[in-house]
Amino acid sequence: MPATSAIVDQLIDGPGFVLIPRLIDASEAAQARSRALEVAASPSGATFGKFNEKIRQQHSRGLLAHGEIFERLVQHPAVIEIAEAMLGDDMTLGAYSARILYPGATEMGVHIDYPYWAMRGPFTLRPPLMVQVIWMLQDFTEQNGATLVAPRSQLRCAPPNREVFAREAIKITGAAGDAIISHGLLWHDTSQNHTEEPRVALLINYGLKVIRPLDSGIANVAPAVLERATPKLRQLLGLEYANSLSRDLTRGGLY
Template identity: 85%
Template sequence: MEIAESPSASTFGRRNERTGQQHIRGLLAHGEIFERMVQHPALIEIAEAMLGDDMTLGAYSARILYPGAIEMGVHVDYPYWAMRGPFAVRPPLMVQVIWMLQDFTEQNGATLVAPRSQLRCARPNREDFAREAIKITGAAGDAIISHGLLWHDTSQNHSEQPRVALLINYGLKVIRPLDSEIAKVPPAVLERATPKLRQLLGLEFANSLARDLSRDGLY
């Protein structure tokens, strides 16, 4: 799959000249394929096992690492980096999917992770990460699914081709989405939206809360 910058797509981000990376938002406005991908049954099954079947979509974007791109910087994912802590590994607040749209290799900026670092329930330590991090390589179509507290980073792209990945953040329904405009999609998307997509966009939030109250005998 090719994701190209479009002058008519205001949500398409500019290339960061310092890092050589480009972050692209607003994917749901750019083809039904993105609607299908965010609802992929395998991803939904895993994410719902961790977050519950009323989870919502916190962010949905693509990231391009151009030739020569450098590391983004080791981090945990939202909402953890926006919190003061202390953190708890359970219940998870967010699950991230890094979907490889091209092969991830040793040379082209494959994701770096510190295995089991989510269990530390802490912000990243750069020295520990440099010592423990490994590259996750894989073939186009593979996906990395991780707890939001996992320490991770991009690596440098030493190849001559861009490296593209799809990023999906699923979160607990009570967590404010990182992308505040996640539900601002074209009318055609809403018209054909499945119940699952409506749920992911937060459009069934009130109904979900009503079910919670009814379950607990409060409504």
């Protein structure tokens, strides 16, 4: 893996994304995939994200209620190191979900990520407000709905233009256990799933701690999850916010 500083350069001033290979092995990816499919099919999965008939996709939140594997993946050290180099070591989790593209799924629509899509602009590359991580829980192929990105589109600091995206987009294929890390301003989309199997990815939105989480229930986790939460998970859930503000005040020479 390249040095973290080189990855940060790629995310901000380069292509806007990196593909980090084999962060977990294929069997762990397969375990997370089958769990995500179970959650999506369960009544709670449907509550957190209903199947969208039009695009044949499902987006399920609330993963931290559904197994330790999701706790491990959201705090994978290699991912955390890169995201914190972009957002600071007090960054928090804005959302954590599974996106499932069922057979016949179409594009979801080109977009930039929250909070950028909720802002009116102007947008700036620095400081980055958000980093997205897409965990490939199975191979992403030309056929099964691999993520589409327009390299260097984050440099435009603008909402996406569909015609330009159609000309510039490339598909990111990879293997189960790889992760795509991207700047929140990168234009991206899902592609069509022409296979008979659902394509499953985990999506993580890490953000500056001062940004209101997209998922307002992100910290509403079961008592058992809280009891075993590492300091890193507590930070990600925003439970260390007051402590980090105290540190900010001290650093700023106040009190």
